[in-house]
Amino acid sequence: MKKILMTLGFILISKFSFSQNEGSIARIVKAYDSTSIVAFGERHDQIELIEYYKNLVNDKSFQEKVDDIVLELGNSFYQEVLDRYVSGQNIPFKEVRNVWFSATNSLLQIGNLSAIEILIKHIREVNLNLPKEKQFRVIAADPPVNWNVIKSPSDFYPFLGRRDLHFATIIWNEVIDKKRNAFVIMGRSHLLRNDPKPVNYVNLVDILEARLGKRIFIIRVELDKTIEKTPVIKDIENTNLKEKLIRKNFNQKFKESIDAVIYFKKLNSLLIEPFSDKKDIEELDRRSLIINKSNFQFNSYDYLSYLIKKHGEEGVGIFEQLVKTNNSLISYNEQLVKIFANEIDDMTIKNKILEMVKELKNSKN
Structure with missing residues (x-):
């Protein structure tokens, strides 16, 4: 077990503070001295972010601190398969693929090669060179939808509409209660403290912090083409984002909702070839006909x-x-x-x- 942090009975009010000259990976690692959860609010399928995640899991100091990588876009129905694959066991790829191909965003996909696929494969490779007790566990946080038993929209929508509640439950059970350290990767809108209009009606951050008894550390991805060397992490108080509202018509500022911003000079979307395999299209058509009454x-x-x-x-x-x-x-x-x-x-x-x-x-x- 890596370093375990003692939970407190109340949420700490103090801010996370770092030297502005500290490297971004070092700053993430240092955050675990004060909390057990670092949450990374991303933009999905960006090439630069994929490379950054690879660098993170390759880093020895990150490996020493972090037990779990929590992924928003992974179907938890296949967690056992994912555990076996990431630990290095020989699992047929068609089984592992269901982790991302069969998630709740199934009908929003465009093609096969997504960021989650690349990252899971890379973590497996890293784990193969680590002692078993040091290996990362990848936690699929998306609700456990089994498309084989979905027969109507009413079967599916409870999974879709309760995503954030399920994220909270998974992290509560698998990370907090087991006293593990986690790096959580999710879309930016899911990671806002005190959000007046949270995604799927519940505030993931507030639930986690109430259960943990302290603040988690929230980093938000942003672009800044003027910064010479990126990525760089800045405390929210040292950014021009701090006074901006997180949502229109609500008096909630970013400085009240996140802890830091990681700036990239550029972000480029991954080139994902559209689905062309006949079996894939047939399965997506089947799902879409159930949910949307039309082909995919x-x-x-x-x-x-x-x-x-x-x-x-x-x-x-x-x-x-x-x-x-x-x-x-x-x-x-x-x-x-x-x-x-x-x-x-x-x-x-x-x-x-x-x-x-x-x-x-x-x-x-």
């Missing part, structure tokens, strides 16, 4: 992102033609496309996307 469709944000990465500016035109001629392939959502356009730096591509949005809107009228 790729969401417009991910598919447009894929086409632009693959074909550059021409990808916008390819996307437009697919929407016009093969609308069963892509679930076109104007709002998602506009969000994607706003995230693009290339003004030529950005303007072309916005022109496409107008054209598609006019073609419907």
Whole structure:
């Protein structure tokens, strides 16, 4: 067992404080001197974040401090399979794959190679070179949905709508009660202290801190193209994010909801090839027909992102033609496309996307 932290009967009010010159991995490791849970609010499937996670689990000081890696997008129904695989046992890959292919976000996937797959494989490789008592455990935090027994939307939605409650239960049972140290990777919206409008109606952070008796350490991923050397972690009080509101129409500031920000100079989405295997499509169609009463469709944000990465500016035109001629392939959502356009730096591509949005809107009228 790695270093165990004594829990207190109350939540500490004191802030986590570090030297601004300290390396980002060293700062994460140091946080475990004051808490047993470091929560990393990420943007999903970003190349730079995947590499950062690899560097973390490769780091000897991180290996000494951390017992568990908790993943939002892993189906806990397959936890036993995941445990065996990560510990180095020979498990058929098609069984392990269900950890991410069959999670509650199943119908939002675009393709096979996701960040969670890459990270799980890497942790397994690291574990093979560690003594058994030092090996990481990977905890799948997503609700235990078994798609083989889902027959109606009412069978599925209780799993989807109670994700954060399940995250809290899993971390409570598997980390806090077992007095282990965990590094938790989840989307940023799930990791906000005192959130006035929490995801799925319950505040994950507040539940964990109440049970733990102290603060967890929350780090939020942000971009800053002006920083010369990244990644760098800054205490929230030393950032321009501290006074900003976490949500519109609510008087809750980031300085009251997170502890630190990790800045990256750039973030690039992983190039994920869309599903093409006939069996995969058939299974996704089966699930979608149960939940949505229609065959599986790729969401417009991910598919447009894929086409632009693959074909550059021409990808916008390819996307437009697919929407016009093969609308069963892509679930076109104007709002998602506009969000994607706003995230693009290339003004030529950005303007072309916005022109496409107008054209598609006019073609419907």
